[in-house]
Amino acid sequence: MSTHQPGPPALPVTFRPGRTRVVLLCVGTVMFTVISAVGLTLDRLSAGERASFVVTAGLFLFVLYLLARPKVVADEDGVTVVNITRVRRLAWAEILRVNLRPGDPWVYLDLSDGTSLPALGIQPGIAQSKAVADARALRALAESRSNPSRSTPGTA
Template sequence: MSEPVSPPPLPVTWRPRRGRFVAYGFATLIVVGSVMMAIFIAQPFKLPDRVALVAFGCAVAFVLHLLGRVRVEADERGVTIVNALRTHRYEWAEILEVTLVVGDPWPRIDFSDGRTIGAMGIQGSEKSRAHRATAELRALISERGEAREGDAPGAGQDRQG
């Protein structure tokens, strides 16, 4: 096993490097390309066609922005998980644990109500950064979360590990 990691000072934000670079790089390329194509496209295409071409490029860039904005934020009150389509906010007492299995695209966070949510802001493909971020989040959860003994009735009884 790896050595224990101490919790980072709050607030802290984890976000992928490569995923953001690729998403925003391609978004820029697509918007610039669609504008250039709208300017230099052949004459049979009229203004509405050119506007539609730029609008389509902007729509693709927006989808890439949704992928580029993913992150996990921790503060004194809890954790905010910003995934591509949804943003989830949880208090520390609701979080049980975080796991990152080798080969998974991102870690999974387990909650006291039985839900499990993927944290896309920590990308498993960035191996050492992902393991470090997961270990830091795990340390914060054990320091502040429901996993502490005696915080709530039944806390930690169903967990293994």
């Protein structure tokens, strides 16, 4: 394995768990279709019961959409972290470190206010090598943008 660290990617760049997103949205669409079709084709159900099948299917689809939503968008001015229900905009100077340690479910950003922000848009679940590469790319961007005089590369 090479120890060569490539430079940061061109901006803007979006990091997201692509395979996980596709799986969640496909499963949600299939579940919505099947549950709605069953509810609409059962003869013994009233109109309200049929509607409850469709509404329940819609709720399942909505929850899976929320789980498929996370991403990290880096641009010239900073990073936007979109998690399941929250969006947070960070200036480059606010990001001190990008961490993805073995066993972590996603990347954590150590911030200048002493807190740590999970960035669910980079998660090693299905595609670990892609998550490691994305974490390294975000780290390179943060190091080059936050403090241009810093030159110590981290580990993913």
